[in-house]
Amino acid sequence: MEVVVQGNGDSRSEQDITIASPSSGSIEQNSTINIIGTSKFPNSPIEFYIDNKLVQDTITDSDGSFSTYVSKLSVGPHSLTVKIVDIDNNILGESEPVGFSYQTADLNLYKSIVVTPTKPEVNQTITATVTTLDTVSSVELLVDGQTYVMDKLDAGVYSKEFKLSDIGEYPLDLNITAGDSTRTYQKVKSITTVASTAGITSVKYARNNKDLNIVDLQWTIQ
Numbered sequence: 001m002e003v004v005v006q007g008n009g010d011s012r013s014e015q016d017i018t019i020a021s022p023s024s025g026s027i028e029q030n031s032t033i034n035i036i037g038t039s040k041f042p043n044s045p046i047e048f049y050i051d052n053k054l055v056q057d058t059i060t061d062s063d064g065s066f067s068t069y070v071s072k073l074s075v076g077p078h079s080l081t082v083k084i085v086d087i088d089n090n091i092l093g094e095s096e097p098v099g100f101s102y103q104t105a106d107l108n109l110y111k112s113i114v115v116t117p118t119k120p121e122v123n124q125t126i127t128a129t130v131t132t133l134d135t136v137s138s139v140e141l142l143v144d145g146q147t148y149v150m151d152k153l154d155a156g157v158y159s160k161e162f163k164l165s166d167i168g169e170y171p172l173d174l175n176i177t178a179g180d181s182t183r184t185y186q187k188v189k190s191i192t193t194v195a196s197t198a199g200i201t202s203v204k205y206a207r208n209n210k211d212l213n214i215v216d217l218q219w220t221i222q
Contacts, residue, residue: 027179
């Protein structure tokens with residue numbers, strides 16, 4: 001096979017190399033990935049970089065396409081870049097970085113949930129805070145037939161305020177999304193609402209000085 005060696009003029013373009021797989025933002029569930037793409041460089045040396053480290057090199061096909069395998073990925077986010085080089089290791093073309101993550105199939109996106117207050121009264125504001133893996137992009141809280149999109153406070157931290165209008169026990173479910181995958185976690189916690197303790201705690205009365213037939217009342221509500 002003839003290897004094409006381009007000139008070393010700096011006319012490279014990110015459009016000259018396209019990575020089809022893995023796709024940007026994808027979650028891979030195998031530690032070995034198949035890198036597939038196309039380029040404008042037929043029969044040319046090509047290098048594959050994961051997190052800026054050279055992990056593989058080969059030669060493009062006669063039409064400039066390429067396919068290779070990279071193994072032993074570590075769990076977590078990664079960045080993939082592909083470069084076309086000449087025999088002097090000059091870069092002739094370079095792809096845009098593609099970000100993806102490797103997660104084992106049984107990896108738990110959910111870490112924990114904290115609910116305050118622990119025994120809320122009916123119609124009292126309840127705050128749920130969920131911690132997840134940093135790769136999670138969104139979390140939904142499901143309670144009492146309602147779905148709440150939780151607010152992202154930080155990487156892997158989500159929170160939402162809500163109220164419950166009836167006394168009872170309520171299981172909390174979560175829909176957690178990372179990349180193109182959404183996982184449902186049922187009954188991560190249950191909360192029990194109690195009757196409101198708000199009410200009149202003291203009453204004072206006094207005779208109206210202007211009209212003795214009228215009694216003025218004053219009361220305190222907790």
